[in-house]
Amino acid sequence: MASLTIQEAAETTGWSPRMLRYIEASGLVTPARSASGYRLYGPAELQRLRTLGELLERFDLALSDVAFAARLADSDGLFEAVQEWFSAPASRPEDVSADDWLRFEQDKHERLLAVAGRRSNELELMENELMESR
Amino acid sequence: MASLTIQEAAETTGWSPRMLRYIEASGLVTPARSASGYRLYGPAELQRLRTLGELLERFDLALSDVAFAARLADSDGLFEAVQEWFSAPASRPEDVSADDWLRFEQDKHERLLAVAGRRSNELELMENELMESR
């Protein structure tokens, strides 16, 4: 059905064929392949490619930013670790000395590492669940 | 002794003074300032600097990745736009229905919003408070 070759996809999306391959290597838009290995861009991929351009331009993002967002969404433990880092200094009791606070954070740090190293998280479970619900 | 100068902070965190300024320019760790403009690193900043190093190493991230995560958390509209892009019908397993996918993305969205909302409230205030007691 409706699937375009890389050159046709390039023409309708505004990206160069070279960049379409680069975007694929970045894990952002992965077209299907024909039996002989040709990239086949369907409507979904074309749509994503067009909106990707707008996204980058509107917020002045780099491709690597969006690639990182993708990692954030489905890399195991990464999201939790980043989340933990942002909220790290949040819950300090006011009546402790600076030394106590330092020790407290050190402990917290170790707890964070334990979390980051944990093998599975809810996000991944949900994804696996979804994949298996065929 | 609630705060260290940049050189002292560098010694206890492992970053160079140069990098501490760079990290500040990236918006990742912003120390308070003395009346004459000196950077004052408190326990909260020191802790964030230490955990930042671990975070980068553990997940092989770049500073720009974490900086982008920060933008994602507190730049209004950015998160929604990125989220929207990922939610758009794109290359995904055909056996996942669009409804399931959307519901899944919505859940992810809420998880991320939880971080975004939690960020940048009490912590900065508390840190600045701490700084002024010098």
Place this chain on the structure above:
DNA sequence: GCAACCTTACCACGAAAGTGTCAAGGTTAG
């Protein structure tokens, strides 16, 4: 007042991201 800090503002340099182009070879449509 002097040494040892601190500030900002540059210059430089390697690594990585982003992008074009070309080469060698396989695929496809007429």
Place this chain on the structure above:
DNA sequence: CTAACCTTGACACTTTCGTGGTAAGGTTGC
């Protein structure tokens, strides 16, 4: 069969990131 595609891989170039340095000048502690 041929022309016009496609593939991967490599070289090259520009821009940005990450990092160190250095210069000119302000601050601090003794």
